[in-house]
Amino acid sequence: MLGVLVASLVCLLILRSLKQLWSNRPYPPGPLRLPIIGNVWRFAIKLQKDTFIKLAKQYGNVLxxxxGPIPIVGLSGYEAVKEALINHSEGFADRPVTPFLKVIGxxxxxxxxxxxxxxQQRKFxxxxxxxxxxxxxxxEHQIEEEAHQLLQTFANAKGHPFDPSIPLRNSVSNVICAVAFGCRFSAEDKQFLKLVEATDYILSFLGSFSQVLFELFPWLMKHLPGPLNKTLSCAETVLSFARxxxxxxxxxxxxxxxxxxxDLYLLQMKKSKNDPNSTYNEDNLIHSIFDMFIAGSETTTLTLRWALLLMANHPDIQEKVYKEIEEVLGSSQSFTYQDRKKLNYTNAVIHEIQRSQYILLVGLPRRSTKDVNxxxxxxxxxxxxxxxxxxxLLDPKQWETPEAFNPKHFLDKDGTFVEKEAFLPFGAGARVCPGEQLARMELFILFTSLIRAFTFxxxxxxxxxxxxxLVGLSVVPRPYKICAVPRSSS
Structure with missing residues (x-):
């Protein structure tokens, strides 16, 4: 009797798998899908920076x-990503509503x-x-204030080895505080430190195996102790700070x-209070501020951490950046974001840092709003x-030496800076990062100020x-120490 039951179960599983394969015929190819759990778990256990690039080499640029039961379409390389995000922008305009994303957002x-x-929230x-x-x-004035504070902190190390990650994180977070709240906080402020640490923990949970387990088994995971409960507690810390x-x-x-x-949002709420279609309310304001910290703090901080690491590893490039800054800006103590147009090589180096060391494993997920061929x-x-x-950003069809750190990717034969269509660290299409301009300003002003003041x-x-x-959802440099030696002219 037991043998008959086992044989029947095996037959049912085979029939289910065959039905699954048959129904998936027009879909892109991919790894074998197991009943109930799917196949993402195979890659989530140990993510590597090139996990998805390797999958694309095996199954194609659309896979x-x-x-579990949720289909995930991976897009690799400039052609496939451009086709989806730009040419089919409206068809891929939504965000997925997974169990965790619904709970957190x-x-x-x-x-x-x-x-x-x-x-409405994006437009506002x-x-x-x-x-x-x-x-x-x-x-710019607020970013310059953070640059000044950062230079003082680095100078306090007196040229000895130190870890720049915390000062960089605090400065970037304070720029967001200045934009959102109209003020900055001391690096010793306990509430500010709780805010920054809570943001860091939430970001470390995203893309982790614990998140994958929650997406698969939310009814079980929400009752178990572990990283999920701490993540939700940290989210409440950020939301409470905003409140x-x-x-x-x-x-x-x-x-x-x-x-x-x-201030601007409260004014908009007042203007829209009689509009029945308005979504301007305090809950959306709180979550918009939450988004500003989650999306804007780590991305710029990690880029600057990679920047200093690469400058220390490539002193020749660092010195060339410094000489250009000195030649163009001279003895002027202040400079503006617009000066990037005169600093061709410096601008190219900043872009190449973002290209060669993109700080996310992949872009943020979208959801198809309709069937798309x-x-x-x-x-x-x-x-x-x-x-x-x-x-x-590593597509060999778009970059001459994709695996190398090479500022020439953004320079023409005359040494003039050139934009590249395939430079998409902020995404593209309907969901391109609304904070792109702020991030570009932060990177330029903070990076240029640091190189002008110190030799790393x-x-x-x-x-x-x-x-x-170190790879999760973010691609993080391993902890390091550098020496910030004051330049004689600073």
Missing amino acids: MLWL KEMGIVLSNGPTWE AIVALRKLGVGKKGV QEIQKHKKNHTAYEPQDFI MLGFLIPKDATIIPDLSSV QLPEGVKELDTDP
């Missing part, structure tokens, strides 16, 4: 993975919302950042000119779309800093 704010909520964020002076002198700042703004609100993101394959409605932006050297006895990263 299918499965997170509640489908509010800018990054994880969809439909009218996303359209872009307009608000422009009004606050992103791309102009308004925000407190909003209450301060409401209490002190007057008819003066709005000074920060909260693309490059000979059917992308089903509600599939999760993973655009591998790293593969675009390897500690004594160290021949080269390790460029093999």
Whole structure:
């Protein structure tokens, strides 16, 4: 009797698998899908920087993975990513609504919302950042203040080896605080440190195996102790910080000119209070601020950490950047974001840092809003779309030496800076990062200020800093120390 039951179960599983294979015929190819759990677990256990690039070499630039019953379409290389995000932008405009993303984002704010909520919140964020002076002198002054604080902190090391990661993180987080709240916080402020540490922990959870388990078995994982509960607690820390700042703004609100993101949002709420289609409310404001910290703090911080590591490993390139800055800016103590147009080599180096050491494993996921026929394959409605932006930035068809750190990728034969279509670290299409301009300003002003003030050297006895990263959702440089030696002219 037992043998009959086992044989029947095996037959049912075989029939289910055959039915699955038959129904998947028009879908892109991919690794063998197992019943119930799919196949993503095979890659989530030990992610590597080139995991998705290797999968693309085996199955093609459009491939299918499965997170349990959820279809995931991976896109690799410039051609496939451009076709999806730009040529089929509307078809891939949504974010996926997975168990974890729904719990953490509640489908509010800018990054994880969809439909009218996303359209209104995103449009407001872009307009608000422009009004606050992103791309102009308004925000520049705040970034310059952080650059000044950063230079003082680095100078305190007196040329001895030190870890730059915490000062960089605090400065970038304070730029977001200045934009969102209209003020900066001391590096010793306990509430500020809790905010920054909570943000760091949430980001470390994203893309982890623990997140994959929760996406597969939310009904089980939410009752078990572990990283999930701490992540949700950290999320509440960030949200509570935002609530407190909003209450301060409401209490002190007057008819003066709005000074920060909260001021502008409260004004928009007042203007829209009689509009039945308005999504401007305090919950969406809180989650928009949450998004600003989650999306904007680590990305710029990691890029600057990679920047200093690469400058220490390539002293010849570092010196060439410094000489250009000195020749162009001379004795001028201040400079602006617009000066990047005169600093061709410096601008090329910053772009090459972002290209060669892209700080995310892949781009942020999208969701197909309808069935899409693309490059000979059917992308089903509600599939999760993973655009591998790293593969675009390393595409051998687009870059002469994709694996090397080579600023010439962004220079013409005359040494003039040139933009490249395949430079997509901020994404593309409908969901391109709304904070792109702010991030570009931070990178240029902070990087240029640091190189102008210090020579970044390897500690004594160290021949080269390790460029093999720690990989999760983010691609993080391994902990390192460098020496920031003050330049004689600074």
